[in-house]
Amino acid sequence: MNIDLSRRGFLKLAGAGVAATSLGAMGFGGAEAAEQAHVRAFKLASTTETRNTCPYCSVACGIIIYSDGDLKAGEEAKVVHIEGDADHPTNRGTLCPKGAALKDFVNAETRLTTPRIRRPGAASFEEISWEEALDKIARALKDDRDANMVLTNDDGVPVNRWTTTGYLAASATTNETAWLTYKVVRSMGIVGFDNQARV
Known part of the structure; x- marks a missing residue:
């Protein structure tokens, strides 16, 4: 069987073949349409x-x-x-x-999710409750403030400075929370106040 195909005819035939396979690859073929009819559930739908x-x-x-x-x-x-x-x-x-x-x-196994304390003389840390941790922090702050609060300077001018404790704020917060944190820390008299973003 002899096929008489010119160069121009060959290019037309090759172009038509490329177009047909491209349309099939984009989902216009019958098999692809049947396959696309079943859509799997979104993987995060149940979360x-x-x-x-x-x-x-x-x-x-x-x-x-x-x-x-x-x-x-x-x-x-x-x-x-x-x-x-x-x-x-x-x-x-x-x-x-x-x-x-x-x-x-x-999800890291080494991530801490509860407060821990190493008591005096102990070789390891032990877990404590959030209530106990917050009580210990509040007690340490109160004792330090009572012992080291500077109410007036050498000239008798009220300054209300607390220089022995510092506060490091977190930056991943809202403007409202940042404003409230600033007001609370300054109202206690803490001078050493900085933000984690500058560290």
Whole structure:
């Protein structure tokens, strides 16, 4: 059988073949259409969505945490996915490499989730409750403030300075929380006050 095909005819035939395979690859073929008719469920459909702030730097990017339990209700939950919050005005859904790796940070076995204390003479740390930890911190602050508060300077002018304790604030917070933190720390007389973003 002899096929008489010119060069122009060959190019037309090759072009038609490329077009047909391209359309099939894009899902216009019968087999692909039948395959696309069954859509699998979204993998995060059964998870609980919680909005939060990335804890790393001072940018305070918004994140969305997906967990297999309800974090807001205090349930034990495993974080299965973290992504940037597209509705957040700071990062608009983007995350830096540290923020993108938050899932591993949150689920790390070495991450501390309860307060610990090493008592005098002890060789190791022991877990304590949040109530006990906060009580110990409050007691240490009160004792230090009572012992070291400077009420007046050498000329008798009221200064109300507390210079033996410092406060390091976190930057992953809202403006309102930052303002309240500043007011509380300054009202106690603490002079050494800085932010984690500058460290």
